[in-house]
Amino acid sequence: MGQPVKEVLKTKRQLMEMLESRADEMIAIRRHLHEHPELSFKEEKTAQYIVDFYKGKDVEVLTNVGNGYGIVVTIKGGKPGKTIGLRADFDALPIHEEADVPFKSKNDGVMHACGHDGHTAYMLILADCLIQLKSSIAGTIKIIHQHAEETPPGGAKSIVESGALDDLDLVFGTHLFPTHRVGTIGYRSGYAMAGRTYFKLVIQGSGGHGSSPHQSNDPIVAGAHFVTAIQTIVSRRLNPFEMGVVTIGSFDGKGSFNVIKDSIELEGDVRYMNEETQQTIEHEIRRIVSGIELEFGVTCELTYTADYPPLYNDPATTAEVVSILQQSKDQSIKEIIEFPVFSGSEDFSYYLEKVPGLFFNIGCKPKGVERAYMNHHPKFDIDEDALLVSAKSVAEVVCHYCDVE
Incomplete structure (x- = not known):
């Protein structure tokens, strides 16, 4: 059973007060990381910064977990209980920063444009506070500092497989x-984010002179037909009640105006909310590719790689966490709302395939703006008060499941 009521309340109150007293430290860490972003699978200095933070603390630290710089920190409580994982990613994006902030990226062409610097900052301070209070914690907490969320195959799958x-x-x-103000926490039960697949199509024709197209097999015409044909997959092959997106993001056919190219290359993106939809889209793309080969006399090489599965929040866990946050008396947690399904993707889905859990959103809309720049925008910025909200909301979850509530 739980601890005596007085001790439990004292421990939880102490944790929240510790987090409040270290809010400025969270901001300082976030700004340091923001100034020194590193791309997926290249986060050597960021990983070292995280490892150095834990030096001298009474925890087990595993480094180089998975296929890169993943770090798993184990905090063993003073009493038996559940083992829960808390994840924060730390990679940046290949974006040139345009945000007007004094702690702008010092690595040209690389930017923390998705908030991973903030995720890491709040998690480090929360972890440190939990370490100091671990004798009052029932169970074990594993802090997952994850590399390479932004770039497939990502870091999550390999950490799970480790x-x-x-x-x-x-x-x-x-x-x-940044769509919601600080103090807003958003959740979605069940399927909450889309799965993602990458594809590349190389069409090999036979080049020639623009004046004699009958002596060539033009891959640009074949590619144009492919672009048009795949638009019918969502409109004519999917159940109208199923979500699916097929996008061509790159069509590399540049050449001379009077020359028929020998080959071209297209790249695209597929999004879906369940495996059945993914299989339907893949089948239709492959069928269209086969038809193009026959119709235009070209050969095609298709690469089709399912990157991240759809993200599924366990309904029972979601309901429990929502109840925990709704009952919180902390003034920084102002509003708990249900978010719509989001067609973006997240490799946190791999953790949720292994064990039940919840991935939820923290509002960080900068003060004084009517419409904030979204994640991945070169002018992306956050209201740093959201770091404390992040820490406190996750602390509420920890207190509940680790018998300190």
């Missing part, structure tokens, strides 16, 4: 979102 999280009972993660 076995470092085999003992988890539950897993939780958050994401900063």
